[in-house]
Amino acid sequence: MTDLLRRDVALITAGVDLFADAAEQQAARVTRVDWLPPMPGTQADLATVAADPRRVAANADAVRRVQSVRALLVDVVPAADALGLGPRDVLHAGPPIEWARASGPLRGALMGAAVFEGLVDDPDDAPALLERGEIHLDSCHHHSAVGPMAGVISPSMWVFVLEDPATGRRTYCSLNEGLGKVLRYGAYSAEVTDRLRWMSALLGPVLQAAVRGHDPVDVTAILAQMVQMGDEGHNRNRAGTLMLLRELAPAMIESGFSSDQVAQAARFVGGNDHFFLNLGMPACKLALDAARGIAGSTMVVAMARNGTDFGIQVSGTGDTWFTGPALVPDGLFLGDYGPQDANPDIGDSAITETAGLGGFAMAAAPAIVRFVGGTVADALANTRRMYEITLAEHETFAVPVLDFRGTPLGIDVTKVVRTGILPQINTGMAGKVAGTGQVGAGLVTPPAEIFPAALRALAAAAPGPG
Amino acid sequence: MTDLLRRDVALITAGVDLFADAAEQQAARVTRVDWLPPMPGTQADLATVAADPRRVAANADAVRRVQSVRALLVDVVPAADALGLGPRDVLHAGPPIEWARASGPLRGALMGAAVFEGLVDDPDDAPALLERGEIHLDSCHHHSAVGPMAGVISPSMWVFVLEDPATGRRTYCSLNEGLGKVLRYGAYSAEVTDRLRWMSALLGPVLQAAVRGHDPVDVTAILAQMVQMGDEGHNRNRAGTLMLLRELAPAMIESGFSSDQVAQAARFVGGNDHFFLNLGMPACKLALDAARGIAGSTMVVAMARNGTDFGIQVSGTGDTWFTGPALVPDGLFLGDYGPQDANPDIGDSAITETAGLGGFAMAAAPAIVRFVGGTVADALANTRRMYEITLAEHETFAVPVLDFRGTPLGIDVTKVVRTGILPQINTGMAGKVAGTGQVGAGLVTPPAEIFPAALRALAAAAPGPG
Numbered sequence: 004m005t006d007l008l009r010r011d012v013a014l015i016t017a018g019v020d021l022f023a024d025a026a027e028q029q030a031a032r033v034t035r036v037d038w039l040p041p042m043p044g045t046q047a048d049l050a051t052v053a054a055d056p057r058r059v060a061a062n063a064d065a066v067r068r069v070q071s072v073r074a075l076l077v078d079v080v081p082a083a084d085a086l087g088l089g090p091r092d093v094l095h096a097g098p099p100i101e102w103a104r105a106s107g108p109l110r111g112a113l114m115g116a117a118v119f120e121g122l123v124d125d126p127d128d129a130p131a132l133l134e135r136g137e138i139h140l141d142s143c144h145h146h147s148a149v150g151p152m153a154g155v156i157s158p159s160m161w162v163f164v165l166e167d168p169a170t171g172r173r174t175y176c177s178l179n180e181g182l183g184k185v186l187r188y189g190a191y192s193a194e195v196t197d198r199l200r201w202m203s204a205l206l207g208p209v210l211q212a213a214v215r216g217h218d219p220v221d222v223t224a225i226l227a228q229m230v231q232m233g234d235e236g237h238n239r240n241r242a243g244t245l246m247l248l249r250e251l252a253p254a255m256i257e258s259g260f261s262s263d264q265v266a267q268a269a270r271f272v273g274g275n276d277h278f279f280l281n282l283g284m285p286a287c288k289l290a291l292d293a294a295r296g297i298a299g300s301t302m303v304v305a306m307a308r309n310g311t312d313f314g315i316q317v318s319g320t321g322d323t324w325f326t327g328p329a330l331v332p333d334g335l336f337l338g339d340y341g342p343q344d345a346n347p348d349i350g351d352s353a354i355t356e357t358a359g360l361g362g363f364a365m366a367a368a369p370a371i372v373r374f375v376g377g378t379v380a381d382a383l384a385n386t387r388r389m390y391e392i393t394l395a396e397h398e399t400f401a402v403p404v405l406d407f408r409g410t411p412l413g414i415d416v417t418k419v420v421r422t423g424i425l426p427q428i429n430t431g432m433a434g435k436v437a438g439t440g441q442v443g444a445g446l447v448t449p450p451a452e453i454f455p456a457a458l459r460a461l462a463a464a465a466p467g468p469g
Numbered sequence: 470m471t472d473l474l475r476r477d478v479a480l481i482t483a484g485v486d487l488f489a490d491a492a493e494q495q496a497a498r499v500t501r502v503d504w505l506p507p508m509p510g511t512q513a514d515l516a517t518v519a520a521d522p523r524r525v526a527a528n529a530d531a532v533r534r535v536q537s538v539r540a541l542l543v544d545v546v547p548a549a550d551a552l553g554l555g556p557r558d559v560l561h562a563g564p565p566i567e568w569a570r571a572s573g574p575l576r577g578a579l580m581g582a583a584v585f586e587g588l589v590d591d592p593d594d595a596p597a598l599l600e601r602g603e604i605h606l607d608s609c610h611h612h613s614a615v616g617p618m619a620g621v622i623s624p625s626m627w628v629f630v631l632e633d634p635a636t637g638r639r640t641y642c643s644l645n646e647g648l649g650k651v652l653r654y655g656a657y658s659a660e661v662t663d664r665l666r667w668m669s670a671l672l673g674p675v676l677q678a679a680v681r682g683h684d685p686v687d688v689t690a691i692l693a694q695m696v697q698m699g700d701e702g703h704n705r706n707r708a709g710t711l712m713l714l715r716e717l718a719p720a721m722i723e724s725g726f727s728s729d730q731v732a733q734a735a736r737f738v739g740g741n742d743h744f745f746l747n748l749g750m751p752a753c754k755l756a757l758d759a760a761r762g763i764a765g766s767t768m769v770v771a772m773a774r775n776g777t778d779f780g781i782q783v784s785g786t787g788d789t790w791f792t793g794p795a796l797v798p799d800g801l802f803l804g805d806y807g808p809q810d811a812n813p814d815i816g817d818s819a820i821t822e823t824a825g826l827g828g829f830a831m832a833a834a835p836a837i838v839r840f841v842g843g844t845v846a847d848a849l850a851n852t853r854r855m856y857e858i859t860l861a862e863h864e865t866f867a868v869p870v871l872d873f874r875g876t877p878l879g880i881d882v883t884k885v886v887r888t889g890i891l892p893q894i895n896t897g898m899a900g901k902v903a904g905t906g907q908v909g910a911g912l913v914t915p916p917a918e919i920f921p922a923a924l925r926a927l928a929a930a931a932p933g934p935g
Contacts, residue, residue: 028496029496030494030495030496231699231836232698232699232700232707232708232836233697233698233699233708233869234698241698241708242698242699242707242708242711245708245711245712245714245715246711248711248714248715248718249711249714249739250739252714252718252735252739253732253735253736253739254732256722256728256731256732256735257728257729257732262722262723262728263723265722266719266720266722266723269718269719269722270719273715273716273718273719369869369870370697370698370869372869378872379869379870379871379872379873380872383870403699403835403836403838403845404835404845404849404870406844406845406846407845
């Protein structure tokens with residue numbers, strides 16, 4: 004012991020700063036290790052899942068499968084055709100929910116969709132239909148689809164069709180309407196439904212002609228470029244939108260539509276910095292769906308919110324949703340709106356974080372703090388912290404300012420439970436009153452309790468000891 | 470003294486690391502100050518210029534004038550019309566130079582221009598005309614113009630016309646041809662001149678119709694956005710090119726040209742990530758020209774290279790060029806090319822660094838190290854080091870990862886001489902043999918001696934003591 008103290012003292016400390024501070028003041032070299040206790044009551048399940056002999060290989064397989072997917076934009080078609088939706092079938096974001104429990108923005112979007120589909124003339128007549136179950140609701144995720152915010156997809160809306168060429172698997176997403184008074188934020192005025200009608204009458208068909216007259220657009224490659232250009236793929240999609248327009252503009256011009264029609268479509272796409280979000284999201288779902296249903300894998304394959312519940316699905320537990328109450332984001336508000344106006348977290352867009360983008364890639368997009376709040380240091384710290392709860396670094400999404408380190412990929416339920424660190428999501432905020440539209444953007448996490456619940460199910464599915 | 474040492478010791482050290490290291494090992498708090506001796510033989514001139522009572526206000530005025538300029542793209546026209554060039558007038562990059570001293574890439578570009586203008590049929594016949602002075606050479610900068618690399622502008626080439634709406638002042642630049650075998654890198658094969666003919670026959674007229682059918686494009690605003698999107702405006706212009714295409718595409722579509730012609734033009738612009746460079750450069754010149762001729766100002770208003778000489782112009786010394794031999798950049802090479810193939814530094818594009826972009830804004834564009842070499846840490850350090858030799862931080866060009874700090878703006882001759890820190894330029898590299906084209910991209914500085922020469926002229930122009 005005396006000999007030990009005679010040499011230069013080097014310490015590794017965990018948990019209590021007092022000791023580390025005192026040692027540093029005495030010129031000792033101190034390496035501080037962040038350490039947090041596991042979530043309460045999870046020790047037994049953590050031990051069971053840690054002992055699951057399938058776990059390591061299953062997670063490696065899950066990560067490998069996600070990274071092997073290439074998402075190509077191959078078509079643009081009405082949702083009725085792509086998804087087989089009947090005239091009264093409507094999809095929504097997040098885990099399944101019935102009208103009675105639906106939040107304001109989801110209600111507003113469903114009312115608008117009922118008008119848009121001609122099921123009612125007056126949006127105020129829609130709730131009665133919805134209460135009686137005469138409009139059939141289901142989760143986008145149950146139909147290989149995703150939708151931002153309320154995520155409402157009705158049969159007459161057009162959707163992007165993405166395909167993984169190696170497997171032929173497909174995913175789908177609606178076309179982005181822009182910001183402000185839009186259906187996905189719960190607005191349903193005539194301005195909203197008129198825009199949806201123009202999108203179905205002109206934008207969809209022009210994009211269809213362009214996509215069909217063009218080699219498939221490599222959405223995964225655009226996502227990789229975006230991360231070099233200040234986008235994180237959830238609330239910054241500026242470079243992505245511009246690259247999509249560059250890819251499609253020549254084919255739009257040659258589509259046979261009139262100059263006036265093509266110019267209208269080009270102005271609409273170019274005027275909405277978020278247009279690409281609705282391509283990034285299904286690309287992320289296409290990648291993550293490849294990792295569904297791997298026995299023993301503790302990797303999250305979906306995070307989604309319906310404005311009331313936040314749900315996750317985990318590879319090793321099939322299609323079970325683990326849900327808890329969605330939290331209200333903390334962020335920046337538009338105009339006179341404030342925290343009291345914000346609905347709890349809503350939308351399938353957290354699929355981007357699940358795939359290593361969005362809140363997980365904020366270090367690549369420091370300018371996003373002007374949209375969602377916080378400091379540049381926070382943006383860098385968010386990405387760094389997510390490495391603590393993920394299985395891998397993305398091979399395709401490299402963050403220049405982190406020396407081209409891949410983004411944190413593959414949320415591991417066991418790591419979340421063991422550290423208490425929750426996935427960091429950045430998101431738009433919808434007004435909680437139906438009809439309001441967007442009120443801001445900010446940062447949010449899932450409710451903590453859904454991870455121990457998922458861990459419990461993983462433990463139940465693990466082979467018993469011995 | 471005893472009392473001093475009894476308290477915690479805090480040291481500020483400059484120059485010699487040995488002492489600082491020893492003190493740090495004894496747990497003293499040490500703040501290291503970078504300090505470099507002034508360039509040799511400059512003390513008297515530094516003292517004279519430092520004592521010039523006009524200097525501080527003149528530099529503040531220079532910075533203010535630069536930042537007050539807005540560069541709008543207002544037209545696209547043939548150089549003959551915009552610049553009043555006669556059929557045998559040809560402009561080139563950098564300070565003035567005659568054929569006899571011209572480097573390979575400038576010679577190659579001049580030979581290609583002679584073919585393009587129909588002055589010769591065979592490029593090998595051009596040198597005789599040029600030797601005899603039958604083609605008249607002058608610097609772009611003498612005609613409110615700039616050109617990248619060889620920077621050759623001949624009368625039949627089309628140019629962008631940028632205007633500052635507050636003053637009506639205008640600057641001009643050629644249209645960017647793309648990378649590889651292109652005139653500005655000294656290539657002059659039929660492929661090069663054919664492309665130039667297509668650009669004059671179709672691209673220029675389509676862009677003219679689009680610009681004339683559109684509100685002026687705010688090039689300064691695009692530059693500000695680019696710095697948020699991973700471009701530094703010299704060797705990364707990806708986001709800028711995409712934003713330009715977004716701005717102009719609808720008006721191109723409505724220009725009255727055929728779908729095939731508009732699609733050709735859109736593919737050409739969208740297929741060249743450097744297309745916007747030729748808008749950023751004249752925007753920088755438009756801003757810097759506002760600061761020319763301010764008595765007592767030590768701010769550099771132009772840095773330019775002709776492939777043989779590197780020249781600067783300084784606000785307080787009028788239109789005098791201070792020149793020295795251009796250095797060979799250090800960087801990454803294409804294919805089998807190596808350092809022995811590279812021509813010394815060439816082009817007017819260092820106007821971007823002079824205006825706070827390019828090498829000065831590399832912290833905003835860490836991905837550029839994949840193009841010009843070095844590490845991400847170098848990219849950040851380059852920007853940070855440039856604050857040491859500049860007068861201000863740009864109010865419009867904010868670097869997100871530096872907490873939105875403005876880029877270093879306004880190279881101060883006195884600060885360069887006092888610290889020995891040279892402006893950091895990132896640049897393309899042309900093959901030194903005429904006809905080669907691009908061989909790589911890298912980093913370079915001006916020759917050190919031009920700054921003491923400029924300082925000497927500033928000292929000579931300063932009011933004497935007393």
